[in-house]
Structures are given as C-alpha cells and as structure tokens.
Amino acid sequence: MAGYLVRRFIALVPLVFGITAITFALLVLAPGDPVEFLIPPEQRGSADMAQFRHELGLDRPLPVQYVSMMADLFTGRLRSFSDRRPTMRQVEEALPTTLILTLTSLALTGALALPIAFLSATRPYSVIDHAATLFSLLGISLPTFWFGLVLIFVFTEQLGLLPASGIRPTGVSGYSPFVIWRFLIMPTVVQALGILPVLVRYTRSSLLDSLSQDYVKVARSKGLAERTVLLKHVARNSLLPVVTITALLLPFLLSGSVIVESIFALPGLGRLAVGAALSRDYPTVLTTTAIAGMLVVVSNLLADLGYLYLDPRIRHG
Amino acid sequence: MTERAAPVGRRRGPWQRFVRNPRAIAGAGIMVFFLLVAAGGQRLAPYPPSAPHVLDILHAPDGRYLLGTDDLGRDILSRVVVASRVSLAIGVLSMLVSIVAGVLVGTLAGYAGGAVDDVLMRVTDVVLAIPVFFLTVAFLALFGPSVGRLIWIIGLTAWPPAARLVRAEMLGLRSRDFVTAVRATGASNGRIIIRHLLPNVVPVIVISATLRVGLAILTEAGLSFLGLGVQPPQPSWGNIIADGREYLGVAWWVSLFPGACVFLAVMAFNLVGDGLRDAFDPRLQI
C-alpha cells in the first residue's frame, strides 16, 4: 500500500511540470514586454530598462529562466513583479480564503446532493425526481456571476442581512468560523450551485446502477429492511465513484473562485491570479497556476485514499 | 455483443425515443429558435445594436424599446439579437475545437494502445488537472481577448473529457469480432477507424458535444464579467450582462434579458444533450 501511494505520488511530478511548463510557455509567447509595465513611462526605452530586465533575469535563455523560476518558486525566493514581495507570501495570504470557500462549497454541495440524489434514485420518475432534474438544469444553466449579483442585491442591498465583501470583519485576524460564517454564505451558495447539478446527476446514476445489481436483490430477498439495504449496501458501493467525481470537482471550484472572489471582494487565490494576469505579473501568474494545479493533484491523492478506505479490495489487493 | 457494431439497425430506435421526450423537444425548439435569431442577426434587430440614444438612457421596456435600453441608450433587444450570433458561434465553434481534439486524442490512444495510450492519457490528466479558468484568464489577459482567441482557448482547454470517452469506447470496440474480421480483409488502420469504429462512437460524441456548447457560452459570460470576453462595443450576451451589473437596482432589464438568453440557450443545449443520452444509452456517464 505504501508502495502504491509512492507510485501515485511520483506520477504527480509530470503533472506539476506540465502545468507550469504550459503556463511558462504562455508567458514567453505573450506579446509585450513585462518590463514595460513596471517602470514609469518616462524611463521606457532607456538604459534603465535593460538594467531592470537584467535584474529580473529576463535576459537569460528560456530554459534557464524556467528552471530558475521554478527553483525560486519552491524555495520562496520568486518575487512578484508588481509588489516585489515573494510570491509564496502572496499565496500564503490568499490560500486560506480560497481553501475555506472550497471546503464549505464542497460540504454544502455534498449535504444537498446526496439526499437529493438518494431521493430521486429511489423514487425514479416521481415528482421529487423530476423536481431534482429541473433544479439541476437551472443550476447548470445560470451564469454564476449574475446569480451572485442578484444575491448581493437581495440579501445585502435590500434586506441588509449579509455582508457582500471580504472574508471577515475589519480588524479581525484569523478565520474563526464563528466570525466569518456570515461572509461565507453567499459565496458558498454561488459556488455550490455550479457543481451541485454535476454531483446530483452523477450520484443518482451511480445509485441507480447499484440498485439494479444482484446483491441488492439478494439483500432484499433476505428480508432486510429497505433502509438497511439502501444505507449498508447501496450507499457504500455508490460512494466510490462519488469520491472520484468530488476530486474532479475541485478544478471547477478553483475556476469558479476567480469570478466569485471578484464579486464578493474576497482576498483569495482567484483574485490574486486575475490581478496578476491583467498586470502581467509573470511570477505571480506562474505561482498561482502552479499552486492551483497542485491543489488539484493533492485532492486526487485524497480521492485515492478515500478509495482505499471505502474499498477493501484495493487495500488488500 | 454485436448490437453496437451495427449502428444502422439501431438508428430508428433512439430517434423515436428522442422525439417522444417532451423535454428534449422543448430544448430542440429553443435551440432552433436561437439559431434562427442568430442567422437573422441585424435584420431582425429594430435598431443598430451600438447606436446610442442619448435621450433614452436606461429606458424601461415599452413599445419603443421592447426590452428597454442600457446606460448609453442602446436598445437591449437589438443588442441581444445581434449578440446571439457571436455568443452561439463561440459556443459551437469552441465545441468543435474541443470535440475534434478530443476525438483525435481519444481515437489514437484507444486504437493504438500501449505506450501511445499511456503518453496521451498522461497529457490528458495534466490538462484535466489544470484549473483551466486560471489558464484561460492568463492567456486572454496576456494575448488580449478576441473572438478567435476565445474560441481556441475555450475549445483547447475542454477536450479531455471527450478524449476519455472516445478512448474508452475505442478500447471496447478494438477487440470486437467485427474489427478483427475487417482487419483480416486487409483494410488499413485509417479505413478501419473512419469507416468502422468512429460511426460507433458518434452518439457519445454528439451528446458530449451538445453539453459542451452550453458550458462554452457560460464561460464566455464569466470572462465578460472580468472584461476578458468579447470586447465592446461588439455585443455578446456575456458583456451585456456585465454592462448592466451596476444597474441591478435601477434598471433590472439591462442584465436580466441577456441573462435569460444565456440561461435559455444553455438549458436548451443541456435538454437536447440529456435527451440524446436518454435516447441512446441512459447509463452513459457524461
């Protein structure tokens, strides 16, 4: 089993390499000169520019730039072009917000999707099933930023119930759940709405699959209570694919964070990434993309562990 | 075993199931409606879409402006109608990019197997692990947004699911008796793939393609919010919604109508996609 995990872990190296290499290639191919954006217009074209380019290491061969950028990235020496602080410091500030929002969104999605899927799978073609399908359709078709703005309009501007900007009250440090929960409600709902339909649909079909299996018929024929059959047998087996899909939802959530964090003025990774891209802050663009990619990779690993936990066959195999 | 190898015999069944599905038909109806509007374009619009009417700024919907006007007095109806072309074009063309790429990779991996399969699937994993929106935003911010670039980047970041589906189907088909039989007749690999294998994966491709269109339209809308979608003054559904976001309280119509268009169009493509899946194989995981 340890060997399995190690193999999985090693397999992740090309993933991280691939993600950063693609991003680096984009940065290199992009038109325009990052130095242009960093010095006052009056100094453009002067000797200062060459000097500055040299300081930023932009005059070295591309592979050297890539390798040194990556080395600097992981040792925390890579500095943002715009605020000239280590990019890892920026990530440190931004990551908690994005992680918390991602987890609350996953929790809300799970808490809603599983019962909905269960109800609609055990009563196919009932009113509940149709309502669930319709709801999924609504969720998947709504532009999320528009939905977010409507929420702000109703719950902040009209009702004055919820804060619409930031992750915590001013003057508070840390992320105590008792303090930040009000700030998380709207962003979480918006994030969850985007992925809820995917999870409902997937879990429903996975449950339907299990329900038609022979062992369920056997269990039923033994006279076990329907509740026991569903919880002990069906649920456990259907959870395997659900674990995978949950890991696959993480890239969606991270992508969604870019927009959600902009609407709700959250100080997270998505907003850091957009700001960096718009100001051509190459080191920060590279770092945010690498970190987001690594989050996905880690969540895939977690999904593997979930598999091991849920399916003894893999554990002992 | 051989039922999926003979698509001709099954063609009527799924089609009939599809037309008897009211949701799918409703979806197809909306889809056709939008496609017609897009085809009509400017000819269906009461005003030029970018003509400001400075005396009718944020004018509420009435007989003159059926869907009201925006913060520059431009007619929302005209803008939404003209925008349908570029919004649907981005949806459909980026879908084509991702499907063509996905089918190529999937077919190659599934048919060739072995090392080719390993490498291609590793690449697919990499792309799948990238939070693609980060990459899309970076690309558009660095290279500057244009309709062409939107189509390419939305398409090229979305092929892995299609590639995986096609590969899985190919792996299943490759070892079937009929493939062995055809190969025995001396047919080339290309011929086997094109004439005998691809027709069998058409349903999977079509379903996946239909769902892709909706996602692409939503992606453009999201990018417009960040200012990286279709660039004004050319209207797209996404950038009209973004234009109206400051006026939710005073002029709800600016963002509501284009929002409704995105919603209906995406829903239509999803309904059709779901209908196709139910008609072909309800248990497909797409």
Next chain:
Amino acid sequence: MKTPTARTAAALLVLALAGTVTGVPARGQAPVQAVVAISNLPPRLLGVSLAVAAQIGQLINDSLTAVDAQGNVTGRLAARYPVSPDGKTYLVTLRDARFQDGTPVTAQDVKFTYELYLHPKYPTTPPALLEIAGAQEYKAAKAPHVSGITVVNPKTIRFILNRPYPFFYEQIGTVAILPAHALAGVDVGRLQEAPFTRQPIGAGPYKLIDWRERESITFEAFRGYWGGAPALPRLVLKAIPDDATVAAELRAGNIDAGRLIPEGYRTFQRDPQVTVLRVPGDTYYWFTPNFRLAIFQDVRVRQAMAYAVNRPEMLRALYQGLGTVAQSPIHPSLWQYDKNVRGYAYDPAKAKQLLAEAGWAPGPDGILQKGGQRFAVKYGFLAGRDYQNQALLIQQYLRAVGIDVQVLAVEFGDFFSRYYTPASNFDLAGLAWFNLLIPVQAELDNNFRSSGIGARTIGYNNSEMDKLLDEAILTRDRARQQTVYAEIQQLIIQDAPRVMTVRPDVLWGIRKRFIVPGDIGSLSAFFKSLPRWKER
C-alpha cells in the same frame, strides 16, 4: 438523514477551520472607526506613481509645505520658510514635529529624504526637484551629495536653486518627509522590496497599523501629530473592486463611505441613512490625436473635431448632468484656472466648414475624402465603462461630420505600451488625467511642453506653448503668472492639441453616523478630510 460523505466533509471542514483560528475579535473597547471603500490597494506606498498611493501617502506623511484648496502655499513641517531676494535661496526652519515612532523630525531627515528622491536609482523622481543646485549631478551619480542642500542646524536647512524658480514651496516643498533612521542602509535599487514601503513611518496624522493584501489597510490616529491627534481614532480603507458591491455594502451599513455611480447618487439621495457628497471631479477626460499623422497636423481638423463633439449632451447622457464640461486642463478650484476660458460650443456646421477648408470633401459613402484618402481613424481607449461610453458617443459625433471612427478597447498594460509607441496602432486615444496630485506647472510641463512625456508621446510640439510655460516659471509676480496661465489655457483651446470632454463630479455616499467637514472640494480633499471626521 446524514450521509457518510456529508459527515466526513463536515468533519474536514471543522478541522480546517479549527486549524486556521488564530484570533477572535477584541470586544469591548473598540475605538470608533470609519470603513471607506476604495477600488484596489496599491502594491506599495513608496516609489510608485499611482493616485491611490498618493492619497494614502497624504494620511501617513507630512511635507515641509503644502498647497491649500485654492493652490496657495501653507507651512506644514516648515514653521518659517523665507526666500532670498534673488529667489534662489530658501531657508527652512522646522517646527517641533515627531515621526510616528517618536523620533523628532530633523533637518538631517529632510536632507536624507530629498537625496533619496534624487537618488540615481529612485524610480519616480519628481522633475521639479532637479531645480535644486547639484541635483542633476547627484541624479547622474556624479556627486556624493546634492550640493544645494545644507543642514544649518538640527532644525534649519537651506536649499539653493540653479535659477530663480517661483514654485519651490508648491512643488519642491510638498514631497513627503521620511525618517532617515528607518531607511538607513536600504539599497535604493531594491527599494521596492524594502519592508518600509508597506510598513511606513511618517510624520502625518495617521499611523499605518495593518495591511492585508486585497482586503484592507488600517490606520490609527497618531497622538503625537504636531497638528493635534485626528478626531477619527481609526480608519480602514477596504478594497472592493465592484461598484455594485460597494453600493450594496453602503446601503446595508457594512461600510461607512463608498464611491457612487451617477445612477446610484440619485437613489442614495433618497436614503435617510446616507449623506451624498458631490464635488467637482479631479479627473477630466479627453481624446488626443497622434500628431505624427499628417491628417492631424492641420489645426483646422483638430478644431473641427472639437466643434463636432456635443459635450453637454455627453455630460447629460453619461453622468446624468453631474459634472462640468471640461474647458481647461487645470482644476477649477485652483488660482491658476482661468474662469473666462471658453472652449468649443457644439457646432457641427462649423466643424464641417473647417474640414472643407482643410480640403476634406464628402465621398460617396458620406465619409470625407482628400486626395483619395478616406478620413477613417482608429480610436483606442482604456477598457472601462467611462472610456468606452465616451468613445461610443464620440464615434457617433465624429461620424456625423463625416469622420469614420473605429473604436478599440485596450487593457491597461497594453494601452500604455501601445499609446506610448511612436508608431501607435491607433490614431486617436481616449484618456483621462487626475488633477491635484502634482502641481499645476508640472502637469502642464508634462502634457504640453515639447519635452514633456505626455507631449512627446503624442508628438505634440508648439514653440509658442514652450515659451509661455517658461514665462510662467520665470515670473515671480502672482498677478502676472495668472495672466500667463490664462494665455496658456487660451492657447490650448485655440491650438486644440486635445479635445477635452467632461469633468464628472466625484460622488460619494457617507453613512450619517459621521459628520464630515464641509470644505471638501475634490477627491484629494476628501481623503485629506478623513482625519477630521467625527462620529455623530
């Protein structure tokens, strides 16, 4: 029903949250604070040319002298500041003031500060500082010190200039004075990486106590401020990029002040909890031709464009009339502004006539032609609502007199790299300028003097203008200066190097919780007024 994954997820969440709890809000003796929304936080406060950095700097720092709302000099850290009869020697005596770390402000700090701004590697040296004797040599790294700055005693410092320069206290005296000991040993070439640029110590009314990236900057009243501790004990500038979110937060009372869009201004006028503030804007908009193109070298063509644009209509349509038509590049609140300056009235007939005189005749498609060349131009503007809406109206106005305009939105970074290229991709550029951040003479030199950056960028060169700008500097009599500035403003109108469009009012909503000083006349003044806010 609780499903296993839901439970796992919940447990994970609690773990994650518990792991990140590092502090709970201090309850009880929380000081009165005002939360003011701004769009974005600056990347740093020193060595950066951004309006928001300048506005924050004014809260933290103080300078030898300052310019009041009308443009007159007042003493700040300088208690006395006599000028020698030849206008070249300035003897400044400092008042008893302290930096926020308790150390006194000394002449040594002043000397250190000016040498920092003039350092060869300092990125944003204000051009006026080069008037100090020896400054150019120092900036060129040819001298170890600036010869024209001498510490006479710990409280007195002497400046000697190269030539009589009447704006010493308007331009040279207004830079922020920094504590030498806090910056000692900092490599100026890597100044941007120095912690000081984000943890500054100044001699101004507010001390920066907390900076959270993309979140907020918090300030605390500096009790030892020489002008008396600010009435508002604590100030938070909160970063909220989206205007719609700002409006919602202001309505709900989650922030105390925020910028408004014109439509929002009208709705907030009816909100009993909110005071609306409307003051003349610091920003005016204009569009400027690329003078390297032959088409625009004819002054009649430039004047025609100015006649063609219906500026009062733009103001009504885009800003609900909340603003003024921009007639002058000088802010109307300043003494240099000429109240009699009159720009172009909307007169499309006159525009067509001027274009006809310049040899342009309507072609078959209604677009003007001259020698087979169609009058078709590209108008580039910064991506953003204000620039875009103006561009679309200007497109319509110019089309009406026969000029075919293609509008093109460009992202911030791209815009300036293209706009500043001599071979620019566009022929007209839509821009804006923030007044009141640098002194008037510096603004005019930048934008209209042949050697100024702004003028060089567009290729503008007018020797008469240069002569007037020199005259303004060499004149020491206020009345005469006023006349020269009036002439400069007239010449800008007549020569039309740019078509000035509108100066939208600055609109803010402020919760009634606070009593705001009544003398706010600009955006800069709004930020400067924050120390004087009082809770009702």
